[in-house]
Amino acid sequence: MKQQNLWYWTYIAIFSFIHLHFSLEGFQVDLHYMISIPVILSVTFLLYRNVQVSLSGLGARWHYSIFIWQCILIAVYLGTEPAPVQGLLFTIFIGFESVRIAGSRKISGLTQSVTQFEEERNQLNDTFRVVRSERHDFLKHISALHFMLEHSEVKEARVYLDDLVDGYEETNLSIRGERGSVAGILHDMYRRGKNKGIEMIYDLDMPLSTLPLSDKDIVTLLGNLLSNSLDACEEFQQKKGKHPEIILQFYKRSGLYVLNCENDSLEIPSRIIDKLYESYGHTTKAGGHEGLGTKMINDIVKKYGGYLDFIHKEESFTVKIKFPAIH
Structure with a gap:
């Protein structure tokens, strides 16, 4: 391009x-x-x-x-x-x-909107299939635990239960209190991170669906934030050989919704940092990326009267976004 x-x-x-x-x-x-x-x-x-x-x-x-x-x-x-x-x-x-x-x-x-809609639909369908599968298998797991406890296999039951809880954690973190499209993007990004060996931490005091934004804009905001973080962590992992992590935090303080996204990152040149969220064409990624995601994030923040700040220190990149709690 x-x-x-x-x-x-x-x-x-x-x-x-x-x-x-x-x-x-x-x-x-x-x-x-x-x-x-x-x-x-x-x-x-x-x-x-x-x-x-x-x-x-x-x-x-x-x-x-x-x-x-x-x-x-x-x-x-x-x-x-x-x-x-x-x-x-x-x-x-x-x-x-x-x-x-x-x-x-x-x-x-328009093409991008159609593509995004298809992605959201696929994410929602995947999340629904996972939830349905877990619900379908729930009674089987209970029966297995019941059998172990009846035969005094307490240690085996504890190990089995720990594995079961770990498996449910991924889905529970994504869908807890969230509307469908938001749950879909969270679950999809969590799964992508895990598949790449990236530690995904969702520290959410409340559902992200409570943000005073349209579902479309929430999905676009989260999708670009987490996608950029995943790309940065993947590059960090390849160059540094370290185990990267992404921390997504969401809470409400003093009439403001605060969204933080922190990830491990390689050094970013000053010429890119200075204009990263201000205009198109500035990207930290290699290859044919156009630098559209960061500008889209900033556009959404401005659209809802929010405030965006970011800092790159040592090997960590943090984006902090605040929205007024006005519906």
Whole structure:
């Protein structure tokens, strides 16, 4: 995606330079290349750093169509004498690209919503299957314990009971008092962490469903927080060879809901830390990640009048989020 966006902004820089050159000719303004080229490159670079573009949102057919129309605009320059009206073609060029960016964002947002809905549904179904399975086997476990106690196998019964409690702990931590979608994301993240050898600790004074947010926003918030923590812990585990842990805390103090998420982490460069939750494109992850999750977290916090703070100290990264207790 990063490579794709780089090619897009290179295309924008080239076409912008052509439009600027012909537009200024139409107004009989002579701007030297040594000035116009740095100006175009500087503006394009600023847009590249601050404007999030999801080109995959639009299909290839739409991209090709817009490109053809942009080429037609360039051809109009070549077929007419310089005139002030040519400045209008530059405006049309900007309009085409604005439509492309807005359309790509809208479609990408809808696609992401559909994908998230499918994930939530699968998480909820998995949680339901686990609960149903545990309920189905409950009487069998009771019968086994009853048999051991009847035959004075107290030690064996205690070991069996300990194993049984450990097995139920995962589900109980996730679903206790939670609404379905929230229970689903908590259970899914807990299971992912355990499968990767990451210690997952849910220290919740009350259900996270009590947050004054919509279920969709709670799931998005928790999903991105815990997913980022899991990725950081996995990388920490690979590089350091240590046993990482994630601690999710939730409590209410002085009219505020407080959500803390702490995880082990490798060192994060200052250039990323400074803008981690402020804009798209800043990520601690390797590979083709776009840095969307942290910005989405911050957007939700702002949407509900909350406050977000984070600190990275030594090998620990902590995010603290506060929401006013107003429904």
